[in-house]
Amino acid sequence: MLIPTHNHGPLLRLAATSALAQTVADLEVFIVLDGPDAATRAAAEEVARSDTRVRLFPNPKGERNGEAHRHVALQEARGRIVCYLSDDDLWFPDHVEYLDGLLADADLAHSLTVVAHPGGGFHLPYVGDLADPWYRRWLAGPHNFIPLAATGHTLAAYRSLAEGWSPAPPGVWTDLNMWRKFLARPDLRMVTGGRPTMLGFPSPARLSMDLAQRLSEMESWHARLQQPGAWEALRRQATDLLSLRAAELQRDGLAARAEFEAERDRLTESEAALAKAREELTRSWAEVTSLRAELDAVRTSITYRAGYRLASIPVIGRLGRWVGKALAGRPSR
Known part of the structure; x- marks a missing residue:
């Protein structure tokens, strides 16, 4: 010792x-x-x-x-x-x-x-x-x-x-x-x-x-x-405290597990909502992509390109703007 x-x-x-x-x-x-x-x-x-x-x-x-x-x-x-x-x-x-x-x-x-x-x-x-x-x-x-x-x-x-x-x-x-x-x-x-x-x-x-x-x-x-039996009495009391502590730990463990499971359920719900939002976003993106393709088709068409080129000619451009102003200022009947 x-x-x-x-x-x-x-x-x-x-x-x-x-x-x-x-x-x-x-x-x-x-x-x-x-x-x-x-x-x-x-x-x-x-x-x-x-x-x-x-x-x-x-x-x-x-x-x-x-x-x-x-x-x-x-x-x-x-x-x-x-x-x-x-x-x-x-x-x-x-x-x-x-x-x-x-x-x-x-x-x-x-x-x-x-x-x-x-x-x-x-x-x-x-x-x-x-x-x-x-x-x-x-x-x-x-x-x-x-x-x-x-x-x-x-x-x-x-x-x-x-x-x-x-x-x-x-x-x-x-x-x-x-x-x-x-x-x-x-x-x-x-x-x-x-x-x-x-x-x-x-x-x-x-x-x-x-x-x-x-x-x-x-x-x-x-x-x-x-005193006779005092050490054993102290040991029994200490062991009783250990039993109570074990019960408290078990209670806290069960409470923590319940909280974990509740949090897991909330997370599952959030993941489901996120998946649904992801699907909607995918559909919306597909629509945007489709509209962009249509717009690109219009921009590459002969009519669109011809009109764009005519508007870029100075005389025709000024004429178009004058006609627009005239029509805008015409009195209504």
Whole structure:
């Protein structure tokens, strides 16, 4: 289990506690410190003293989020799988057990995430399917539905990559940069689990909260979830939300399909009207063409050409104009 950390201090203690309380006891926990402040270092050392399964990897501040430090630590990993935990998230007690089962037939896997609201409540925002090629292509863009703390992979698959954890390019999320390295390998098997096994407290939604407020929030959740059956109750509620969301998606899909069919019918009617107008235009053009042919015939006739030539003679032309004026000025009887 690898927990990267930088400056979340006491939040790390709660996160690590959830890692050490897994139903799978045979594990090793690597806490990778990326230029930690004093509070974070103290929290990491306290966790390490409390359990021999914990190892610390202290480092100076690395580039970006210290991704390269994670790669160095994984060179010393001995387990079959690697799971990641953010230093401000909590695992359900069966998280590792669940991912271990998924990774029996896959190289990269992730479970579903329950995201806590700062003011209370929760939702499940990250939904996708790694087995679906469309979602794998979607991850090539600025999208990600795979949080770090919900993800695991086999150590063998990681070591088969051309490059492991490394600083992400500007504008690319650290985790997504790593997942894309797996996605670039079509021979690797990937799966999405349908069970919520991680409770997340994303930092972007908590920018207005100081560390003490964030700690109070996590402690409140942690205390509630220590009650008998609390984790399973949260999972059932989350699953119910998923069912409601699926129903909403189905409703929206049916509504979109009905709208599409209505638009298709309108388009069919417009095409029929356009075809009729095209036929009328074709008939009109045929009539114009016929009239033009008749006019050309008249213009090429001997009578027309003779009259045109006589009118062009000056004397006859003036005579014709004089006769016209005379007739126009003749008094009527």
